Amino acid sequence: MIISTTDNIPHKEISEILGIAKGSTVRARHLGRDIFATLKNIVGGEIDEYTKLLAQSREQAMERMILDATKMGADALVNVRLTTSMVMEATSEILAYGTAVRLK
Numbered sequence: 001m002i003i004s005t006t007d008n009i010p011h012k013e014i015s016e017i018l019g020i021a022k023g024s025t026v027r028a029r030h031l032g033r034d035i036f037a038t039l040k041n042i043v044g045g046e047i048d049e050y051t052k053l054l055a056q057s058r059e060q061a062m063e064r065m066i067l068d069a070t071k072m073g074a075d076a077l078v079n080v081r082l083t084t085s086m087v088m089e090a091t092s093e094i095l096a097y098g099t100a101v102r103l104k
Contacts, residue, residue, distance in 0.1 A: 002076035023064025074100035
């Protein structure tokens with residue numbers, strides 16, 4: 001599966017647009033991580049626990065988007081984007097979406 005944030009794939013021609021493929025995950029913070037993050041916030045610096053949590057969340061959302069595109073019969077995804085939003089306190093959604101296409 002070719003994935004691109006642009007609206008085309010160099011040296012490839014889009015033959016069919018299949019629709020929007022999407023994948024998401026909702027994650028909650030962990031109390032143990034929150035305590036460590038609060039301490040880290042006092043002294044400053046990157047909060048590694050949250051960086052890792054968000055990286056895992058992005059990967060899971062991307063995997064689900066690719067699975068959705070595969071079910072549509074896509075060869076590629078173009079205009080891929082990632083968004084995040086807070087669903088409720090201490091809970092975030094990561095959404096990956098893009099246009100599923102077939103290539104010539």
